Amino acid sequence: MSVHVSERSVRRLSLYRRFLLHAQASGSCYLFSHDIATATRTSAAQVRRDLMAISSSGTASRGYHVADLLKSISHFLDAPAPQHVALIGLGNLGRAVFAYFVGRHPNLRITLTFDIDPAKTCRLINGCPCHNIHELNDLCPTHGIRMAILTVPATEAQTVTDMLVRGGIRGIVNFAPVTLYVPVGVFVETMDFSISLETAAFFSRA
Amino acid sequence: MSVHVSERSVRRLSLYRRFLLHAQASGSCYLFSHDIATATRTSAAQVRRDLMAISSSGTASRGYHVADLLKSISHFLDAPAPQHVALIGLGNLGRAVFAYFVGRHPNLRITLTFDIDPAKTCRLINGCPCHNIHELNDLCPTHGIRMAILTVPATEAQTVTDMLVRGGIRGIVNFAPVTLYVPVGVFVETMDFSISLETAAFFSRA
């Protein structure tokens, strides 16, 4: 089944799924690889390769059956049960991200939040209690949490990351503009606004 | 000079620069390729290749001279004069991003902001007047703006993108979770929180 699917394929599959959900909502029942490709800025051959990797298949005449495809992709991407996510740092960005994700990902739920500021802990934020960061080591394992979103100041990011790793977290979405050092087996995805902006600035002149 | 530098190299160069600025601030005068590599999660050979591409060079005994290297990278990455950036959509995320970027990038300045909501236009936000989106077509060309940050609702993103392209924008940092259609020559960098989260979720289980 899953021989090996590259990180890039996983990202594209996630994009395909989002498009397929929209397409399904607007009534599409079948789609060709090139429809998916143009909607996700890639090529038809690429789409077919990616879908081949998760062994879904379409028919030559109609293309891919949207509902089936959605099932295949979700079966591949999603955990059998919803995954729970911790959010660390309830500042400007942390609160915006929290509000944004509520209800958006049925199978990814922010169930624990942490901060160090006593003004934020012991309060409900989006109906979710905010814990003190020092409880992280206890709470994450007992809640079976393996993923975290990190929105603390850059200076704190590595310290908190070390706590997360000790707490058993294996996937981190990091918003701080720093390189995080983690042991092998821990996946870090850094959302680096500055680097993206500079890259866009560069190519806006090319 | 610049034969061709790949997008990935540009991203890494931007990362190297950020690290070098930190290193310089903490007193480093010379650094080896492997120092830069470990600080940016890449390999020493990769660093040397990237620096070769912008024809900077180090010495075998001391490595790279930090100040010189910073000058080379900045000369390569930055426009001769500071670039001006437009920010479209002053909602939760737009305001957070604006506050975040103030003073952070000396050569990239958000000088125009736009919204469609009359409650936001005609007001100063971070000392910068917010214009009505319909003035975009006039104002961007007269201010020589070629880059935009897009933080409008997903439903509006394509419409606004079309306006931006008509207004002469050639680089867009897009925060809306949609694929933007742009003519060739326009660079789009989508910061896709959902895709990143799903990718991290996937690999946190692998």
Added chain:
DNA sequence: CCCTTGCTGTGAATGATTTCACGGTGTGAA
């Protein structure tokens, strides 16, 4: 002064990813 060491710069090799190209197939039109 010469040897050792550990670095840079870079051609060549390797590895990863994308694209090409085509056989096989179901569909609709004549």
Added chain:
DNA sequence: TTCACACCGTGAAATCATTCACAGCAAGGG
């Protein structure tokens, strides 16, 4: 029925990116 068409699945080719490996060199030690 038969043909033309357009698409899927996929091996092979091409392209792109990274790593290897080593010549050449500067510095420090004996």
